[in-house]
Amino acid sequence: MRNMNLIISNRSDEPIYIQLKRQIKEAILNGELQEGEACPSLRTVAKELRISVLTVSRAYAELEAEGFVKNVQGRGCFVMTRGQELLREQLVCQIEGALIQAVKAARLADLSSEELHDLLDVLLEMDLKD
Amino acid sequence: MRNMNLIISNRSDEPIYIQLKRQIKEAILNGELQEGEACPSLRTVAKELRISVLTVSRAYAELEAEGFVKNVQGRGCFVMTRGQELLREQLVCQIEGALIQAVKAARLADLSSEELHDLLDVLLEMDLKD
Amino acid sequence: MRNMNLIISNRSDEPIYIQLKRQIKEAILNGELQEGEACPSLRTVAKELRISVLTVSRAYAELEAEGFVKNVQGRGCFVMTRGQELLREQLVCQIEGALIQAVKAARLADLSSEELHDLLDVLLEMDLKD
Amino acid sequence: MRNMNLIISNRSDEPIYIQLKRQIKEAILNGELQEGEACPSLRTVAKELRISVLTVSRAYAELEAEGFVKNVQGRGCFVMTRGQELLREQLVCQIEGALIQAVKAARLADLSSEELHDLLDVLLEMDLKD
């Protein structure tokens, strides 16, 4: 079990359990959490972030439902094999979804394909902070 | 005051008043509702869609707060001048937001800029239904 | 009975009958409507401005209640003597009211008396259009 | 979350939700509510003032739309950073508006600039109660 530097924002529109899910997924994706490795325990996370155990529990439960981790009674929560691949697939769907939103809005705004590509290029050069 | 063919879905995640706002904005944007023209009255919309007057009222109130229409007691709800321009600006912000999401996800997924542009091209050729 | 060039805005927050009252008062004040003179008839105003007779009626009724005009059954509406003086008194009250609002807001905003006077000077030099 | 001594009047022309907005803004402005601090909860306010939860909700929603607070599901309503600055800007606009009204009325009443400044001075020395 590894120290994970999870960070949550109480003011974000994103629910806390979603913030947790996202950060754990990112940790799996960039190798910070290896396959088979244990995620930090429910109570550890809840205590450090000063949030309810129920909230953390919900995050872990959904991660398990999506196939990224396996919660074992009394043992903890472990990263599943193939988690990285699943995540990459999930991300591609997210990217498609975001681009579709952009394309729809661009059509309403009468923006041409070229303008959209140009805008994408500008954003690709930027340092996007969270 | 024009018949507007508003449609709402109760099963959507999107709150009803947001659906209304979105559709009225789209009507303004594509010229279905002209500047100065009257939107359908609160009660007309409420009755036709079989929803509460208050829900429609909320949509109109927010549209007014955002500067797209003007509600006048005893007379109705009118499309403001410059509404189209405001909407176009708002849309560009939405597009940027969506593209930023896409770029962030692409970086996590180790997708190259070229792959992202290619994906965008594919989507631009598609017929995106709502 | 004189032609008065009344103008109303349907988009204003100010109710129509209030707009009428205000314009007739201004006409009395600047001598456009003389003491004893007849105001334009209910139906004339209603027809020219394409508004309801009831709305004009309300304006005239309130002007009578405030002592500026006298409605005579079948004869019309006439400007009362002393209307100008009454109006000037009313205006002073309005000025006081507006200044009180300004002073209250200035205190909340921690603006000094000097800054308030300076702001007033700036506005006094401006050409304030309606 | 702090006890706030909110007071409402049912007889006022001012809608209840506007009275609430105004008082919370004033609390932010004079430091009674600090940045990041939680406002009293919807239900607490509603219960104490014996008004509908929806009315309070509306006040909070508009305060959020104007950028003064942030409502978070399940956690409460928090004062935003920069709220004080925004409020001060808003107040200056209000002051300008009030002074413009005063200047317009003064011109109609043939009051000189000096008389207006004198009147302002008198009011500045007064103790203006709500």
Add this chain to the structure above:
DNA sequence: GTGGTCTAGACCACT
């Protein structure tokens, strides 16, 4: 516990 959405119905002001 928190805030978010929706309803059905009431009363008011303005046209």
Add this chain to the structure above:
DNA sequence: GTGGTCTAGACCACA
């Protein structure tokens, strides 16, 4: 007829 405000009570999502 129009929009504006308020209520009481319901159900949902989040902590």
